[in-house]
Amino acid sequence: MVVTRKKLVPDVQANKVSYGKGNAKKYIVVHETDNTRSGADADAHARLQYNGNSRSASWHYTVDDKEAVQSFEHAWRCWAAGSNKGNNEGIQVEICVNADGNYLKAVQNTAELVAKILKDEGIPISNVVQHNHCSGKNCPSQMRAGKVSWSQFITMVKNASGNTQQHKPSADTSKYRVLTGTYATKQAAENVLDVLKHRFGWVAYIEPDGAKWRVKTGTFTGIDAAKLGASKIETAKLAQVTNIVAE
Template sequence: MVVIRKKLVPDVQANKVSYGKGNAKKYIVVHETDNTRSGADADAHARLQYDGNSRDASWHYTVDDKEAAQSFEHAWRCWAAGSNTGNNQGIQVEVCVNGDGNYQKAMQNAAELVVKIMKDENIPINNVVQHNHFSGKNCPRNMREGKISWSQFITMVKNASGNVQQPKPSIDNNKYRVLTGTYGTKQDAENAQDVLKHRFGWVAYIEPDGSKWRVKTGTFTGMAAAQAGANKIKTAKLAQVTNIVAE
């Protein structure tokens, strides 16, 4: 998945080059920077926006062959699409065409970024559009000229969507015990132990703690199970304080 790095434009500057917040987030609008100079990568364009773009223009992301740099949160209505609808309802993605970059890789990264935005904002693929869709401008120019056609790019988006996998939940196989707070007498500790053993069906031990006593459970596998055990002890009002310790 493409690396996304945030370099968010400060609000004072953002308000100068946008319509403010309130983006309806219905479209993802794909552009190209049209800047072929060496070094005109995502970082350079992100720094341009952060430092105060002299043009009356703004966009949410710039993507190159190495990363995607985010300049605005999605709520901002950036000036990029050339129409009120495109600006007020679109998340703007600029793809770099710098001469020292890999255009094919930049487009692959852009496709992966588009997939993430689609998932985050629940935007359908039919609402992934070119800049041209809103203003008629010949943008993204290289795509429109067939260097990578629009249909090929949409296929890249579909393929990237199929390849994005949800991370598997980590499995905690560590062992933990729950210790109660201290009881003033051994009889109080034995009463609590009796509930744990006979009502809950747990293994439980009594341990001295100075002149007082506490109860320690058998082992639980995973922190979630141990936390549930500690909560059950508190709910049953067997102890006001519990501690979870690793084995």
């Protein structure tokens, strides 16, 4: 059962990267992010959309090996399928392929999510299609290459329960920041800052520490979220040491 949560793009931003509301919701269009960099998970892609995607693109859900994050309600006509029909009639679902994730688990989570959408919207399973079906693009590329075949994925959807678990916000409302260890040059810190801001979609800053430099994140709500943030920085090998500080 996949955990789902919402981080909905504000309407002002949504109108800039979509055809607005009025989605006919006849299809579910499956994509892959093609972003294999460490840390390019569902949270990072959802934050990218929420903070204002620099690309003329949008999609409803991003799914990784841990969760599915919804960026747009189904009524929005997102720009993802590469054709008017696909965009105006499709609910767009992106599967993460980040190197530090478990691709098979992400596909399984996507199958659970797709089964839930089918049930909620009354869409027939025959209308679960690849991005390739809409525009001819080689997407979802890893699935099309046979890492998990399309027929296997459809079987996963058929066997899925169609139930999802809604993410419950933590009762811990305390605020925390994550600080990296120090870097010898400002450029090294700026390289890390660029990843945190543009790959992870975080708020982050550089601050001096004597003759060296460190990177400080924006606030996380709850110690568990802060620990996940610190782990993500270390997993991506952006810092050997991280520290969590209370606000």
